[in-house]
Amino acid sequence: MIPSERRPKRILETLLPFFTLFVLSFTVLSLAIYLVDTRFPNLVNWHPLVWIALIAAFTAGSYPSIDQFYGWLLRRVLFPERSQVPHFLKHLSEEIRATTDLSELANLLVNSLGEVCQFKTVSLSAREPRGERYVVISAHGWNVSDYRKVRLEATSPLVELMKAAQPKSLLREKVIQSLSWQESNQITVHFEALRATCVVPLWVKSKLVGSINLLASSSEQALNEEDLLMLEEFGREVAPSVWKALLIDEIQKINRELQDSRSRILQNAKLTAIEQLATGIAHEIHNPLTIISGKAQVLLLQKDRKIYDEKVEEVLKTVVKQTRRAADITKKLLMFSRASASPREKLKLETVLEDTFSLIAYQMSLEGVEIERLVAQDLPDFFGNTQELREVFLNLILNAVQATGPGGRVQIEITFHKADKVFLLRVRDNGPGISGENLERIFNPFFTTRTDGLGLGLFVTQQIVHRYGGSIRLESEPGEGTLVVIELPLEPEAAPNAVSVIPEKGGKEFHDTASGRR
Amino acid sequence: MTRLLVVDDEPEICEFLKTFFEDRDFQVETAGSGEAALKSAETFCPQVILLDIKMGDVDGLEVLKKVKQANPKVKVIMVTALETTDKIEAAMRLGADNYITKPLSLEYLENDVREKISSLAAKP
Numbered sequence: 001m002i003p004s005e006r007r008p009k010r011i012l013e014t015l016l017p018f019f020t021l022f023v024l025s026f027t028v029l030s031l032a033i034y035l036v037d038t039r040f041p042n043l044v045n046w047h048p049l050v051w052i053a054l055i056a057a058f059t060a061g062s063y064p065s066i067d068q069f070y071g072w073l074l075r076r077v078l079f080p081e082r083s084q085v086p087h088f089l090k091h092l093s094e095e096i097r098a099t100t101d102l103s104e105l106a107n108l109l110v111n112s113l114g115e116v117c118q119f120k121t122v123s124l125s126a127r128e129p130r131g132e133r134y135v136v137i138s139a140h141g142w143n144v145s146d147y148r149k150v151r152l153e154a155t156s157p158l159v160e161l162m163k164a165a166q167p168k169s170l171l172r173e174k175v176i177q178s179l180s181w182q183e184s185n186q187i188t189v190h191f192e193a194l195r196a197t198c199v200v201p202l203w204v205k206s207k208l209v210g211s212i213n214l215l216a217s218s219s220e221q222a223l224n225e226e227d228l229l230m231l232e233e234f235g236r237e238v239a240p241s242v243w244k245a246l247l248i249d250e251i252q253k254i255n256r257e258l259q260d261s262r263s264r265i266l267q268n269a270k271l272t273a274i275e276q277l278a279t280g281i282a283h284e285i286h287n288p289l290t291i292i293s294g295k296a297q298v299l300l301l302q303k304d305r306k307i308y309d310e311k312v313e314e315v316l317k318t319v320v321k322q323t324r325r326a327a328d329i330t331k332k333l334l335m336f337s338r339a340s341a342s343p344r345e346k347l348k349l350e351t352v353l354e355d356t357f358s359l360i361a362y363q364m365s366l367e368g369v370e371i372e373r374l375v376a377q378d379l380p381d382f383f384g385n386t387q388e389l390r391e392v393f394l395n396l397i398l399n400a401v402q403a404t405g406p407g408g409r410v411q412i413e414i415t416f417h418k419a420d421k422v423f424l425l426r427v428r429d430n431g432p433g434i435s436g437e438n439l440e441r442i443f444n445p446f447f448t449t450r451t452d453g454l455g456l457g458l459f460v461t462q463q464i465v466h467r468y469g470g471s472i473r474l475e476s477e478p479g480e481g482t483l484v485v486i487e488l489p490l491e492p493e494a495a496p497n498a499v500s501v502i503p504e505k506g507g508k509e510f511h512d513t514a515s516g517r518r
Numbered sequence: 519m520t521r522l523l524v525v526d527d528e529p530e531i532c533e534f535l536k537t538f539f540e541d542r543d544f545q546v547e548t549a550g551s552g553e554a555a556l557k558s559a560e561t562f563c564p565q566v567i568l569l570d571i572k573m574g575d576v577d578g579l580e581v582l583k584k585v586k587q588a589n590p591k592v593k594v595i596m597v598t599a600l601e602t603t604d605k606i607e608a609a610m611r612l613g614a615d616n617y618i619t620k621p622l623s624l625e626y627l628e629n630d631v632r633e634k635i636s637s638l639a640a641k642p
């Protein structure tokens with residue numbers, strides 16, 4: 001199994017039979033000539049070629065048995081297997097048993113086997129605790145992105161064969177010989193998917209929990225019976241540890257999912273509460289606001305009115321303006337509430353960005369902020385709602401511009417990550433940055449560091465991004481500027497059903513923002 | 519003179535709207551409930567109605583349905599506290615001519631009312 005160990009033996013194995021043959025042939029030839037010469041003088045007349053042929057035949061006939069004899073002598077008598085491999089495997093299995101982290105365990109296993117035994121590839125595939133499939137967890141000698149895709153269904157012929165051969169390992173060559181042409185073709189595909197010529201199963205009691213898949217680096221390294229026994233023993237030793245690590249990993253995964261859904265439910269509860277509150281406020285407060293503002297307007301717009309004191313007029317105008325502002329809070333809140341699920345269509349993110357830009361370009365030029373746009377070529381279409389996405393861009397740009405102030409720099413970048421099928425939006429500013437304490441609260445509704453802000457921009461942005469199954473995060477250090485990163489999946493899952501905390505009625509009354517302003 | 523009916527369950531709102539439009543030579547009547555509105559619609563025969571959606575007794579939509587049934591030519595402008603309700607959609611389907619949200623911009627409202635009147639006059 002370990003090539004470097006074999007070298008001295010291999011030289012002896014090759015040279016000894018030849019040397020022996022040489023001596024043997026010489027002896028036999030001399031004996032023959034002697035015998036012939038003394039006992040059967042009339043045979044001497046044979047042609048010399050006949051003699052040579054006889055000797056060649058003798059040599060050829062006796063070579064295999066002599067070779068075998070020396071093989072036995074060298075391996076069993078002179079150099080009995082004192083290989084380091086069993087010792088190494090024992091040590092490795094001990095180390096593996098002490099590891100509970102799945103990826104650490106898997107990496108240790110494949111890399112140690114791969115490096116010490118010099119296999120071309122070694123991979124560990126394991127059963128999904130909640131499923132029936134076998135997935136490759138780690139591999140030595142492959143690209144990470146390649147082995148992540150390898151999956152074996154529980155019904156695949158290779159898995160069935162492993163189950164049938166329990167607890168023996170499978171050698172590709174042997175398996176293929178024992179099968180029909182069609183079956184062996186099928187199996188070959190699976191061996192090739194695992195990039196293996198040998199598959200060592202991992203059994204825990206009667207459960208096949210995975211396998212170690214090996215590919216020898218050359219045909220000389222072919223595994224013999226003894227190697228296989230050793231590997232099977234190793235498999236038995238580590239299988240329970242692999243299974244334990246798999247279960248721990250799964251429990252951690254479930255725990256994370258629980259935490260996620262818990263925070264999502266909390267977020268939803270928060271949102272519907274805000275929605276309810278805003279609806280209530282709109283109805284109860286808009287009427288008094290209407291009266292205050294209406295009466296002021298009546299005075300301001302009165303025909304043939306007497307000329308007011310300048311101060312009175314100023315006060316009246318302020319009353320009208322400020323009531324409008326108060327009313328805007330509830331409007332803004334409601335506009336993005338969950339109940340107002342907006343229709344989605346195929347669109348181009350770069351177009352939405354351009355539109356948003358043209359809306360605020362004039363204001364930006366007044367602010368004296370330099371805005372750089374970096375949009376990747378050939379972005380795929382996105383399935384979304386223009387209004388919502390425009391709101392996202394608008395909030396991010398305005399935040400960045402307000403953070404930098406005049407003379408600042410803002411960079412907006414849209415890229416698409418092909419492997420993960422994710423759009424990445426990055427907005428970077430060179431403003432004063434955000435302290436860690438504020439960073440924690442940045443997504444809370446009504447949290448703002450500005451005196452003129454409502455504190456709803458990032459909250460609303462986050463809500464929209466979540467609706468698309470995306471994520472948003474802020475990276476900032478005081479004095480270092482701020483980077484906002486949004487990830488939007490190309491194929492958003494259907495907006496997750498709101499886990500409604502309030503009765504259906506509350507959500508239904510305010511539905512759809514499609515009816516526009518007239 | 520244009521006859522304008524103002525319907526709102528808030529008396530103060532009715533009052534300032536009446537003051538405002540009378541100042542602009544409208545003939546204004548007010549109604550503080552859906553029921554009163556239906557009565558006024560019959561007796562006063564308004565050309566334009568400003569109609570609050572959310573009212574205690576008979577809801578604005580109900581009033582809208584009935585006045586439009588009785589006289590399809592009457593112009594109705596819905597008044598609502600919220601822009602995003604499906605009630606607005608329902609009102610537009612029932613034949614409302616426009617809607618306006620609270621708090622009201624009186625200049626905008628006046629323009630809208632005048633527009634409705636001129637569209638009335640334009641039709642034979």
Ligand SMILES: [Mg+2]
Binds near residue numbers: 526527570571572
């Ligand atoms: Mg009302």
